[in-house]
Structure formats: structure tokens, C-alpha cells
Amino acid sequence: xxxxxxxxxxxxxxxxxxxxxxxxxxxxxxxxxxxxxxxxxxxxxxxxxxxxxxxxxxxxxxxxxxxxxxxxxxxxxxxxxxxxxxxxxxxxxxxxxxxxxxxxxxxxxxxxxxxxxxxxxxxxxxxxxxxxxxxxxxxxxxxxxxxxxxxxxxxxxxxxxxxxxxxxxxxxxxxxxxxxxxxxxxxxxxxxxxxxxxxxxxxxxxxxxxxxxxxxxxxxxxxxxxxxxxxxxxxxxxxxxxxxxxxxxxxxxxxxxxxxxxxxxxxxxxxx
Amino acid sequence: xxxxxxxxxxxxxxxxxxxxxxxxxxxxxxxxxxxxxxxxxxxxxxxxxxxxxxxxxxxxxxxxxxxxxxxxxxxxxxxxxxxxxxxxxxxxxxxxxxxxxxxxxxxxxxxxxxxxxxxxxxxxxxxxxxxxxxxxxxxxxxxxxxxxxxxxxxxxxxxxxxxxxxxxxxxxxxxxxxxxxxxxxxxxxxxxxxxxxxxxxxxxxxxxxxxxxxxxxxxxxxxxxxxxxx
Numbered sequence: 001x002x003x004x005x006x007x008x009x010x011x012x013x014x015x016x017x018x019x020x021x022x023x024x025x026x027x028x029x030x031x032x033x034x035x036x037x038x039x040x041x042x043x044x045x046x047x048x049x050x051x052x053x054x055x056x057x058x059x060x061x062x063x064x065x066x067x068x069x070x071x072x073x074x075x076x077x078x079x080x081x082x083x084x085x086x087x088x089x090x091x092x093x094x095x096x097x098x099x100x101x102x103x104x105x106x107x108x109x110x111x112x113x114x115x116x117x118x119x120x121x122x123x124x125x126x127x128x129x130x131x132x133x134x135x136x137x138x139x140x141x142x143x144x145x146x147x148x149x150x151x152x153x154x155x156x157x158x159x160x161x162x163x164x165x166x167x168x169x170x171x172x173x174x175x176x177x178x179x180x181x182x183x184x185x186x187x188x189x190x191x192x193x194x195x196x197x198x199x200x201x202x203x204x205x206x207x208x209x210x211x212x213x214x215x216x217x218x219x220x221x222x223x224x225x226x227x228x229x230x231x232x233x234x235x236x237x238x239x240x241x242x243x244x245x246x247x248x249x250x251x252x253x254x255x256x257x258x259x260x261x262x263x264x265x266x267x268x269x270x271x272x
Numbered sequence: 273x274x275x276x277x278x279x280x281x282x283x284x285x286x287x288x289x290x291x292x293x294x295x296x297x298x299x300x301x302x303x304x305x306x307x308x309x310x311x312x313x314x315x316x317x318x319x320x321x322x323x324x325x326x327x328x329x330x331x332x333x334x335x336x337x338x339x340x341x342x343x344x345x346x347x348x349x350x351x352x353x354x355x356x357x358x359x360x361x362x363x364x365x366x367x368x369x370x371x372x373x374x375x376x377x378x379x380x381x382x383x384x385x386x387x388x389x390x391x392x393x394x395x396x397x398x399x400x401x402x403x404x405x406x407x408x409x410x411x412x413x414x415x416x417x418x419x420x421x422x423x424x425x426x427x428x429x430x431x432x433x434x435x436x437x438x439x440x441x442x443x444x445x446x447x448x449x450x451x452x453x454x455x456x457x458x459x460x461x462x463x464x465x466x467x468x469x470x471x472x473x474x475x476x477x478x479x480x481x482x483x484x485x486x487x488x489x490x491x492x493x494x495x496x497x498x499x500x501x502x
């Protein structure tokens with residue numbers, strides 16, 4: 001009897017010890033930083049045609065973090081819906097995947113400070129969408145499992161939201177007339193518009209319905225890891241590396257140039 | 273990009289669609305689809321045969337337990353099982369199953385459940401008189417099954433096996449849910465990068481799936497025919 005009680009006590013005492021094992025130490029010990037990134041979301045994370053490696057703005061940030069930890073970077077491809085399950089199942093250490101910080105998500109995972117920000121905008125045929133009120137009467141395409149979908153439903157309950165697995169399908173639906181507009185991060189829409197062969201027929205109306213602040217997804221309770229990420233991100237801004245990374249994907253010489261209106265450490269996107 | 277004729281997108285990405293990053297990186301694309309399908313076809317054939325024989329020889333509670341398990345496996349969508357094996361085993365049991373293995377494991381289990389019933393039906397389809405005749409010549413139950421019943425039953429089961437393997441090939445496309453870079457997933461990756469050619473890319477992937485499935489059907493029928501004549 002006494003031994004079973006002792007064993008039970010020992011077991012309960014050990015559980016918190018396991019739970020408190022520190023991920024930052026684990027990563028250094030393993031010598032590998034496991035990161036989930038998008039494989040089909042240019043310019044944040046996508047498979048490069050030549051090198052066949054996942055590259056993009058998110059991957060560049062992940063690389064900087066791995067470099068400062070002195071470990072190898074290992075990328076696991078993800079879609080929007082798998083980002084939290086990958087963290088929960090301990091398949092990855094961090095998520096760098098255009099991950100909008102929300103209260104809802106922050107209940108189950110932690111976030112670093114934001115390192116990118118953009119507004120939720122729309123892409124439509126010229127003239128169909130002039131002001132936000134018109135959204136309620138349109139069929140709008142959105143990507144499954146993103147904040148775009150949730151914000152749209154919450155702010156415009158009477159709009160018809162059509163969900164797509166991938167942005168190319170949403171875009172094809174727009175071009176075929178199945179939906180009248182698609183919604184995405186403004187930063188991504190600029191790139192999509194640039195890729196269209198008949199781009200003069202489309203426009204991104206100059207309003208956004210939300211501000212999306214994007215941070216690194218971290219397993220719940222890893223405070224030391226979050227602190228390390230925040231220090232690293234602030235330092236990347238200070239040394240100019242953050243600007244270099246931004247310019248590589250959104251700078252004046254890129255296919256979809258976009259002025260940088262958010263710096264790491266800012267609370268909001270600056271007015272243009 | 274504008275100068276790119278729409279079919280060039282396939283030509284430019286052909287190696288990635290056919291075998292992924294191999295030999296510099298992991299195998300992907302069509303080659304991984306073939307590996308996933310072949311692995312789970314082999315696994316499900318062995319497991320399905322064993323479970324089908326058990327269905328035929330077991331009696332009472334063990335048989336009901338087996339029937340229950342098979343019913344469960346046949347009733348859940350393949351996508352769910354892949355998702356559970358990949359995401360829930362690490363959370364619940366602290367067992368980490370890599371993506372490729374979780375897909376193969378899920379496809380093997382579900383296909384084996386279907387095949388077990390086909391094998392059982394094949395065995396039951398052989399007349400009782402053959403059992404009695406074989407046993408009367410002094411063969412044991414096991415010898416009767418192996419030397420008399422199964423060779424005949426397997427021939428009758430061939431179409432069921434081919435059917436199941438064709439389904440398997442198509443079900444490997446569900447591997448995308450856990451980020452395994454088989455044909456459907458790499459096609460989506462290219463589609464997401466170039467953004468405006470989903471029709472061409474997925475039509476091409478569809479043709480590859482069709483060729484693969486037809487190939488298996490043709491080869492399977494040929495093998496079954498030769499076995500029949502011998």
C-alpha cells in the first residue's frame with residue numbers, strides 16, 4: 001500500500017518536471033530548430049523553382065533565429081489549418097507562417113512580438129467593389145483556416161463566404177466569375193495582382209477591414225523561448241537585418257514592391 | 273511570367289512533379305506516390321490475407337472482436353485516420369510517427385480491412401466438398417487451406433485486390449494533410465507559386481494518376497490471367 005502511494009506521489013511529482021523541460025535548451029541540445037513554414041504562399045514561404053527548397057520572408061527570419069541559436073534549420077511544410085496541430089503534437093518547435101496573432105489562438109499557443117503586419121484587403125474586377133459596405137452583397141472567396149475567413153464572417157455576416165483550400169483556386173474562381181472578390185493579406189494580393197496576365201482588369205480597392213499582426217507561433221508556456229525570439233527580432237530590426245529581409249521580398253526591385261509601414265517593435269501599421 | 277506559355281509551367285517544373293528534390297533531397301512527387309501506394313499495397317495484401325483467413329477460421333468472441341475492428345476501420349474516412357496517426361499519437365501516447373509512415377500505416381490498415389472481407393468471401397466461395405475431400409485424404413486443416421482452398425480463392429479475389437489497389441493509389445493524395453510531398457501536394461506547391469495555372473497543373477496530375485491506375489489494372493489483370501492458365 002505504502003509503495004503504491006509512494007509510486008503515485010512520485011509520478012505526480014514527475015509530471016510537472018517533464019512539462020517544465022525547457023524547449024530552448026532542448027533545441028540547443030538537439031542542434032536542430034524545427035520550423036513549420038508555408039510551402040505555397042509567396043513571398044512568405046514557397047518552394048523555389050530552381051533550388052527546390054522552401055524560401056521566403058518567413059524562412060529568412062527562421063534562418064536568422066537558427067543562426068543565433070547556433071543550430072541547423074529544418075523546415076516542415078504546413079498549410080494554414082495545420083499550424084497549431086503541428087505545435088501541439090510537438091512536430092515542430094516554432095511556426096513561421098504568416099501567422100496572425102489573435103486572442104483565440106493565444107489561448108492554446110504563445111506568440112512572439114509581431115515581425116510583419118498587413119491589412120486584410122480584397123481583389124476584384126475593376127468597379128465591382130468600391131467601399132466596404134458592398135461586401136455584404138458579394139460572394140467572396142477566402143482561404144480555409146485563415147483569420148481572413150473569420151474576420152469576414154464576423155464583420156459581414158450577410159456576405160457569402162466561399163472557402164478554398166488554396167489561393168490559386170480562389171483566384172481561378174474570381175477569374176471565372178464564381179466569386180466576385182477574393183480576400184487576403186494586402187501584401188499577398190499585390191503579388192497575386194502582379195502575376196495576372198490581364199492585371200489591368202483587376203484592382204485592390206484602397207481599404208482594409210482589419211489589421212493583421214504576424215508573429216512566431218511558440219508552444220504554450222515556453223517563456224524563455226519567447227523572450228529569446230523577442231530579443232532576436234528586436235535586434236534584427238536594430239542591426240538593419242529586418243529591413244534587408246523585407247527589401248529582398250517587397251523592396252523596390254521586386255515584382256511586387258510595397259512600402260514598409262511596420263517595423264518590429266511598433267504597435268500598429270503606420271499611416272502612409 | 274507573361275511570356276510563359278501556359279504549358280511551359282509543367283515543363284519547367286517536371287522534375288519536381290515527377291520525383292521531388294531527389295537525389296539532393298527527399299523523394300517527392302509521382303515517385304513518392306508510387307512508393308506510398310506500393311508500400312501500402314504490399315502491407316495491406318499481407319495483413320488483409322491474414323485477417324481474411326482469421327475471419328474464416330475464428331469462431332465466437334474473437335471473431336466478433338475482429339469483425340468490430342474491421343467495421344471501425346471501414347467506417348472512418350482515410351483522411352481522419354491519417355490525421356489521428358500523425359497528430360494524435362504524439363499527443364496521447366508520445367509516439368512520433370513521421371508523415372510518410374503515418375500515411376502508409378493508415379492506408380494499410382484501411383485497405384487491409386476491405387481486403388479481409390474479400391479474402392473471407394473468396395474462402396467461403398469454395399465449396400464445402402473440397403474441404404471434406406482434402407481432409408479425407410489426410411491433409412491437415414492448415415494444409416487444406418494453403419494447398420487446396422487459397423490457390424483457388426486467391427484467383428477469385430484478384431479483381432477485388434486490383435480494385436483496392438487502384439483506390440489506394442488515389443487515396444495517397446490525402447497525404448497532403450500531413451505535409452507529405454506526394455504528387456497532389458507538389459502540384460499544389462507549384463500552383464501556389466505561379467498562381468494562375470491551376471487548371472493545367474491539376475489536369476497534368478490527373479493524367480499521371482490515370483496512367484498509374486490504368487497501369488496497375490492492366491498489370492494486375494495480366495498477372496491474374498497467367499496465374500489462371502498455369
